[in-house]
Amino acid sequence: MSDVLLKIENLRKYFPVKGHLFQKRRYVQAVESVSFEIYKGETLGLVGESGCGKTTLGRTILRLYEPSSGRIEYAGVPIYDSEKKIAVDMLPYRRKMQIIFQDPSASLDPRMTVGEIVGEALDIHKLCPNKKERQERINTLLDEVGLNTEHANRFPHEFSGGQQQRVGIARALAVEPEFIVCDEPISALDVSIQSQVVNMLEDLQQEMGLTYLFIAHDISVVRHISNRIGVMYLGQLVELAESYELCSHPIHPYTESLLSAVPIPDPDVTRARQRILLEGDIPSPLDPPAGCRFHTRCPYATERCRLEVPQLKEQGSGHFAACHRLDG
Amino acid sequence: MNESNTLLEIRDLKVSFFTPAGEVKAVNGISYTLGYNEVMGIVGESGSGKSVEAYSIIGLLQSPGKVTGGSIRFEGEDVLGFNDEQMRRFRGDRVSMIFQNPMTCLNPVYTIGNQLVEALMCHDKGYTKEQARARAIEMLELVGINNAEKRIDQYPHEFSGGMRQRAMIAMALICEPKLLIADEPTTALDVTIQAQILELMKDLQKKKNTSIIFITHNLGVVAEICDRVSVMYAGHIVEQGPVNEIFYNPQHPYTKGLLASTPRLDEEGRERLVPIEGTPIDLLNPPQGCNFGPRCKSCMKICLRQKPPFAQVEDGHISACWLHFKAPSGKGDAT
Numbered sequence: 075m076s077d078v079l080l081k082i083e084n085l086r087k088y089f090p091v092k093g094h095l096f097q098k099r100r101y102v103q104a105v106e107s108v109s110f111e112i113y114k115g116e117t118l119g120l121v122g123e124s125g126c127g128k129t130t131l132g133r134t135i136l137r138l139y140e141p142s143s144g145r146i147e148y149a150g151v152p153i154y155d156s157e158k159k160i161a162v163d164m165l166p167y168r169r170k171m172q173i174i175f176q177d178p179s180a181s182l183d184p185r186m187t188v189g190e191i192v193g194e195a196l197d198i199h200k201l202c203p204n205k206k207e208r209q210e211r212i213n214t215l216l217d218e219v220g221l222n223t224e225h226a227n228r229f230p231h232e233f234s235g236g237q238q239q240r241v242g243i244a245r246a247l248a249v250e251p252e253f254i255v256c257d258e259p260i261s262a263l264d265v266s267i268q269s270q271v272v273n274m275l276e277d278l279q280q281e282m283g284l285t286y287l288f289i290a291h292d293i294s295v296v297r298h299i300s301n302r303i304g305v306m307y308l309g310q311l312v313e314l315a316e317s318y319e320l321c322s323h324p325i326h327p328y329t330e331s332l333l334s335a336v337p338i339p340d341p342d343v344t345r346a347r348q349r350i351l352l353e354g355d356i357p358s359p360l361d362p363p364a365g366c367r368f369h370t371r372c373p374y375a376t377e378r379c380r381l382e383v384p385q386l387k388e389q390g391s392g393h394f395a396a397c398h399r400l401d402g
Numbered sequence: 403m404n405e406s407n408t409l410l411e412i413r414d415l416k417v418s419f420f421t422p423a424g425e426v427k428a429v430n431g432i433s434y435t436l437g438y439n440e441v442m443g444i445v446g447e448s449g450s451g452k453s454v455e456a457y458s459i460i461g462l463l464q465s466p467g468k469v470t471g472g473s474i475r476f477e478g479e480d481v482l483g484f485n486d487e488q489m490r491r492f493r494g495d496r497v498s499m500i501f502q503n504p505m506t507c508l509n510p511v512y513t514i515g516n517q518l519v520e521a522l523m524c525h526d527k528g529y530t531k532e533q534a535r536a537r538a539i540e541m542l543e544l545v546g547i548n549n550a551e552k553r554i555d556q557y558p559h560e561f562s563g564g565m566r567q568r569a570m571i572a573m574a575l576i577c578e579p580k581l582l583i584a585d586e587p588t589t590a591l592d593v594t595i596q597a598q599i600l601e602l603m604k605d606l607q608k609k610k611n612t613s614i615i616f617i618t619h620n621l622g623v624v625a626e627i628c629d630r631v632s633v634m635y636a637g638h639i640v641e642q643g644p645v646n647e648i649f650y651n652p653q654h655p656y657t658k659g660l661l662a663s664t665p666r667l668d669e670e671g672r673e674r675l676v677p678i679e680g681t682p683i684d685l686l687n688p689p690q691g692c693n694f695g696p697r698c699k700s701c702m703k704i705c706l707r708q709k710p711p712f713a714q715v716e717d718g719h720i721s722a723c724w725l726h727f728k729a730p731s732g733k734g735d736a737t
Contacts, residue, residue, distance in 0.1 A: 341650075
């Protein structure tokens, strides 16, 4: 697990916002200077609340969104570097890096059959020399995700949400990728179906040696599936640690309150827990607070937090956090 | 529970949707009682009928949905027998509802204050306009909206998601209803905001002694706020009991399955989840026997032929499963 598969450094993604004619152009700072590494074969979970930039980060890594600046390295090769002006053609990398989207009913073309959806990737990358092999490959893929071969001729609307997500997964697997960004793959599904898909993702990872970036807002699920977890707040990575370590010994005040807010399906435990309630709402990413972006809601905020941006620092083996409190 | 303590009594309620493809029995004979000052959680997946059942209590069921049988009694009055005028008086005053998505429920072209005052004025509480406005500000403060004096003249789009849900709660409680129906009130919110709203609801429930029907699919939220729980599957209540019984002594295979398939934040290792196999049933063609039968690990022959009756597990804890009648061990014998 020590080989680094993907490395990002100071990755930024800003979205321009249309203003008035004479207004200065403003930007939504969706992802602000995020750096981390993903090791081969691991699952890195990414959690945070809506609008914290976790989905944007996932898409920027795949360059579905072109980064604003920073550096992305895949298997040692830079695929994007704003300083050295590197931006490689992504087509060969699409075979290695895939994505599973949140809402399967929106991400599958309603006018294509399941066979066409899964087969399209095979055609683009010219993976099957003839029709027979192509059909066999589609059948194998559908089988792998727990669908029948006869499903290939049906359209997405004929399936339930859980089955649609399986189609989405089969589509991602078609090119035999090494790395998959799972962008909230289960949040649109029913509770009893969620665990089926989680187990399937775990099995597929075992069989094919996949590496996942697992993005979700449900921390219990992320905690379950991930080796390490990164916590994002307003575009920044505030804490990163091995998942058990993060959940049992959170360092950053935001992580602490986020974890304490998660209800646990156990009446005695959840009623006895002490909540750290945060005041107010997340500030707008159009105009994020100066200094530490969390200082407006942080119970421990000091003058320094208002002025100086905290850097991600290692606190014990592999546990990183960005908070000024750790210095003094 | 004795009669005088019963706020709401639902008997064998049946709700169907008459679609071009046929009749969908969304709620197929559910019964329960709710006491004063009690929080009942209704848990189920999408399509289990949990929202439909709540909509029929408050008379918001829309065509092609129709109550086809059973009774709903609120403080002894027959709710289903109300005419439009009676229903209008009943709704909002004695029972009110908060919805999943506050943005679609608040009227975007009226100020928050306008909408709060409207709720009061509709129900002839004898307030003057000034008094009603003062009361609205008081309610907004109660639900934790800072600067309520200024906020009251703002429009819903100027509120954040959490604030809108607070405003919805203020609106629902402004007439001091006896019963509040909360239909997935925190599902659209982030966890930290969800925590705020849950704390608020617990607090208000204590202060105002409102009974709450809390509809959700999140077992964690149920564990947190409910006194009693009904678990619904495909239009039926499959298990019902006090919250501790449901979590620590679940009897129905579906309840057990739900609990086993939910990952917990505080678990030690990374145990594999035990999913409920299969997919939810098609309500257009429900199975002849137990609705959960086709997905049940302990399905027996009788389960596929006949619907299971309720068995009393403990005092106030019932479960509808044939296992209770066949089990050789003493636990959960038929009553």
